[in-house]
Structure formats: structure tokens, C-alpha cells
Amino acid sequence: MTTDFDERFVSIMERCRQRLPVSKDDRRYLLSFPENSPEGIETVHTAESLARSLTDGTGEIGVQIGVIVGPCYADCGFCNFAYSTTDVEDFTMGDEELTRYLRSVTSDGLVSTVSLMTIHNFDIDDYLHIVETARSVLPEDVGICSNTGDLEAHEARELAKAGVTTAYHALRLGESIDNRLEPIGRDDTVRNLIDAGIKVAAGVEPIGPEHSVDEICSSFEHSMDIGCWCCSASARVPVEGTRLFDAGSISDMRLRQIRSALMLSSTDRRDTELGFYGGFYGGMNRFYGEYSNSPKDREELSEKGMNHTVRWALESLKKEGYGKVRRVDGTTVPLPL
Ligand code: SF4
Incomplete structure (x- = not known):
């Protein structure tokens, strides 16, 4: 690191590298710099180097499949499924299609997690059947990770019994403002999942240019405080036809800086899954392909629209400087494949 940085910045970076506690004020301080400032660039460089070194250059990949979609009553202003703007029809994936997807994405033994996604309003019995089918097909x-609408305590327990071991559930930025959900329902679901023995990954999302550093950091701290296993960060993706399409977006570099500052300022949490700091859908050492329907894509098959396939996940790891990928059997193989 050059000596041009001020003492406070140098000392925070050193604490992060040594995995010592970093204060909430220092977390906000790291994000007070513009993304293209020397401090912003150094924050990203330090986080990404640390992630590569802590994982010995080994990445992991997962896949998310949209299994129950349609007009969603949560009506999030940024989502392709929002009730007031969507033209997507109700869809519940059948056994045959699900089996085809699962066999195809796991055929080379590289995918370690499959996330099964629904909209907010979904039929729990249909979803339990999907999870049970997936469990019987998957190695x-x-x-199996769940990514669903809010859940009662007994529903979370049924998911655990059916084979769900992790879940993604976030208290979004703009909850109840940009949609019709109440934050308390989101938090209760996180607690219900944790009580059922399911590890919950949260996310600071969807970040737009209007969100302050304090809102971003407070959202991260709230997720960790209520017991989430890790918390990623994702930007709002402008989807044509949604209410927030014209609301603007943050730059890729700012997103990297946010992910980096969140990761670096909590490296003392040694029980936390490092890879998820990059974002549930991609970054650092973990990338997720997206299949079937996605909230961020108007195409019916997101593997054809966004094209975030298993191949994309592997290429993304390589671009991030990872030389190996962990197979589901625990062995590693070199990239590129
Ligand atoms: S983001 Fe999720 S909860 Fe919000 S409208 Fe889309 S599917 Fe529904």
C-alpha cells in the first residue's frame, strides 16, 4: 500500500487483513470514498486478494432455479414478477422439467448448491413437493437452498424436514416503500428458518444510487445481528417495464467496493461464509447460475436471457482470478475446464 493514504485508512486495512474487529464507524468510513478514489480501489483490491488467498484460489458454484413464479403480490418496484406491471403467468415447475434441469446442471459434479426460488405468494405444499423431488434427484x-416468500414457523420446519439446509432471505432496502411487505414479516421468517435449523444467507439489496452509506451498513449489521450466517450485497438491476426502471443504478465498481467494505470490515467473524460476501448471485469466490425464471430478467428462460449458466459461473470465477473450482465431492479441479 502506498503511504499516500491517511493513517485511519491504513490502520483499518491492516485490521481487516489481520481479521481483527472493525468498528461500525470504520465500516461507514470505508464506504465514504467514491468508488474510483485511490481508497475505493485499494478497498476492492485488498478484499479480493484476501478472498483469493483465504480460499487458496478455489471457487465454488451454485445454481438457482425459478420454480414457482407469476404475478407477485409483494409488488416490488424493481421486479419482473411485480403484480402491477408483470405479464408473466402463473407457473409451477413440474417434476419432469425440474428433474431435467437438476440432472443437467449437476452432470459434471461442479455445482455444490441448488437454490429453488419462488415468488412471495406460493403454495407451500407445491413447494414441499418440489423440494422433495429435488432431494430425490440430486446427488x-x-x-438445497430455499429462496421463498415469508414462512410461518411450522412451514420452515417442514422445509428442513424435506431437505432444505440453507436459505436466502433478505430484509430489503425499501421494504414497505418499494413494495407491499412489512419488514417484521421478513425478520420473523429469518428467525423461523434459523429456529428450524436452516442457515440463512441475507443480502443488502437491491442497492440503488439513492441508498446512503448508513442505510447500506445498517442493513448489513441488522442481518448479522438477527443471526444470519452471512450477508451479501446486490445492486438493483433495471428491468424494463418495472416501476423503478428509470430510478438509476450504481456502477459495477461501487458494488464491488460495497461488497469489499462489508467483507473486510467483518473478517473477524470466522464462522461466516466468505464467498457469500460477493453477492448471492456472484462475486469473490462464489457464483450462481440462474435458470428458468428470474426476477431480474424478462425472458421466460433466464439461461437464454441473462445467460448466467454454469459455464458463465465458471468463466466468472476465472475472470476473478480463481484458478480452481471445488467439485461437489470435495476435490478441486483447475480452471479453465
Ligand atoms: S422480488 Fe420477490 S417478493 Fe418482490 S415482487 Fe419479485 S418475486 Fe415478489
Whole structure:
């Protein structure tokens, strides 16, 4: 690091590298710099180097499949499924299609987690059937992650019984303002999942240019405080036809800086999954392909629209400087494949 940085910045970077506690004020301080400032660039460089070194250059990949979609009553202003703006029809994936997807994405033994996504309003019995089917088709070591609407305590327990071991559930920025959900329902669901023995990954999302540093950091701290296993950060993706399409977006570099500052300022949490800091859908050492329907894409099949396939996940790891990928059996193989 050059000596041009001020003492406070140098000392925070050193604490982060040594995995010592960093204060909430210092977390906000790291994000007070513009993304293209020397401090912003150094924050990203330090976080990404640390992630590569802590993982020994080994990445992991997962896949998310939209299994129950349609007009969603949560009506999030940024989402392709929002009730007031969508033209997507109700869809529940059948056994045959699900089996085809699962066999195809896990055929080379590289995908370690499959996330099964629904909109907010979904039929729990249909979803439990989907999870049970997935569990019977997937190799034993491939984990099942749920990404659903809010859940009662007994529903979370049923998911655990059906084979869900991890979940993604976020208290979004703009909850109840940009949609019709109440923050308390989101938090209760996180607690219900944790009580059911399911590890919950949260996310600061969807970040737009209007969100302050304090809102971003407070959202991260709230997720960690209520017991989430890790918390990523994702930007709002402008989807044509949605209410927030014209609301602007943050730059890729700012997103990297946010992910980096959140990761670096909590490296003392040694029980936390490092890879998820990059974002549930991509970054650092973990990338997720997206199949079937996605909230961020108007195409019916997101693997054809966004094209975030298993191949994309592997290429993304390589671009991030990862030389190996962990197979589901625990062995590693070099990239590119
Ligand atoms: S982001 Fe999720 S909860 Fe919000 S409208 Fe889309 S599917 Fe529904």
C-alpha cells in the first residue's frame, strides 16, 4: 500500500487483513470514498486478494432455479414478477422439467448448491413437493437452498424436514416503500428458518444510487445481528417495464467496493461464509447460475436471457482470478475446464 493514504485508512486495512474487529464507524468510513478514489480501489483490491488467498484460489458454484413464479403480490418496484406491471403467468415447475434441469446442471459434479426460488405468494405444499423431488434427484452432497416468500414457523420446519439446509432471505432496502411487505414479516421468517435449523444467507439489496452509506451498513449489521450466517450485497438491476426502471443504478465498481467494505470490515467473524460476501448471485469466490425464471430478467428462460449458466459461473470465477473450482465431492479441479 502506498503511504499516500491517511493513517485511519491504513490502520483499518491492516485490521481487516489481520481479521481483527472493525468498528461500525470504520465500516461507514470505508464506504465514504467514491468508488474510483485511490481508497475505493485499494478497498476492492485488498478484499479480493484476501478472498483469493483465504480460499487458496478455489471457487465454488451454485445454481438457482425459478420454480414457482407469476404475478407477485409483494409488488416490488424493481421486479419482473411485480403484480402491477408483470405479464408473466402463473407457473409451477413440474417434476419432469425440474428433474431435467437438476440432472443437467449437476452432470459434471461442479455445482455444490441448488437454490429453488419462488415468488412471495406460493403454495407451500407445491413447494414441499418440489423440494422433495429435488432431494430425490440430486446427488447427496449437493445442498438445497430455499429462496421463498415469508414462512410461518411450522412451514420452515417442514422445509428442513424435506431437505432444505440453507436459505436466502433478505430484509430489503425499501421494504414497505418499494413494495407491499412489512419488514417484521421478513425478520420473523429469518428467525423461523434459523429456529428450524436452516442457515440463512441475507443480502443488502437491491442497492440503488439513492441508498446512503448508513442505510447500506445498517442493513448489513441488522442481518448479522438477527443471526444470519452471512450477508451479501446486490445492486438493483433495471428491468424494463418495472416501476423503478428509470430510478438509476450504481456502477459495477461501487458494488464491488460495497461488497469489499462489508467483507473486510467483518473478517473477524470466522464462522461466516466468505464467498457469500460477493453477492448471492456472484462475486469473490462464489457464483450462481440462474435458470428458468428470474426476477431480474424478462425472458421466460433466464439461461437464454441473462445467460448466467454454469459455464458463465465458471468463466466468472476465472475472470476473478480463481484458478480452481471445488467439485461437489470435495476435490478441486483447475480452471479453465
Ligand atoms: S422480488 Fe420477490 S417478493 Fe418482490 S415482487 Fe419479485 S418475486 Fe415478489
